Amino acid sequence: MGVRVPKKVFSGATLDLLFTGEIEKIDQAFRPYIYAFAKDFLDCDCESNPYCEHPERKFMKYILRLRGEKRSPKEIVKKMEEDYMIYAYPSDLVTFLDDSIRTLEVLEAMADTMGDIEKKDQIRKEKELLI
Numbered sequence: 001m002g003v004r005v006p007k008k009v010f011s012g013a014t015l016d017l018l019f020t021g022e023i024e025k026i027d028q029a030f031r032p033y034i035y036a037f038a039k040d041f042l043d044c045d046c047e048s049n050p051y052c053e054h055p056e057r058k059f060m061k062y063i064l065r066l067r068g069e070k071r072s073p074k075e076i077v078k079k080m081e082e083d084y085m086i087y088a089y090p091s092d093l094v095t096f097l098d099d100s101i102r103t104l105e106v107l108e109a110m111a112d113t114m115g116d117i118e119k120k121d122q123i124r125k126e127k128e129l130l131i
């Protein structure tokens with residue numbers, strides 16, 4: 001590749017690589033994936049960009065959207081590789097999805113306790129997309 005790319009896609013070292021001249025050292029065959037990733041997840045107007053939390057939030061929404069399309073964890077990993085040449089273990093995605101479901105269950109219970117039936121139903125529907 002010409003340059004060492006860190007394993008964690010949202011690490012400071014990776015972001016430094018993307019926003020300095022180092023990107024020119026990366027093999028041209030790999031650059032379209034980097035540009036697509038930057039466009040889809042790092043495009044943010046906040047003052048802390050790219051070191052803010054927004055890229056990770058966008059990436060989580062991407063994963064949740066793919067799961068909402070009824071893709072399996074293996075299919076989500078394959079899509080991430082196709083789109084951005086990013087690899088994750090399917091078991092890591094299962095853990096992430098399980099944590100997301102547990103969070104939604106807590107939010108659903110809170111909405112129920114507060115008597116907000118509309119919010120409870122909305123959260124339940126979101127949760128069902130992940131199961």
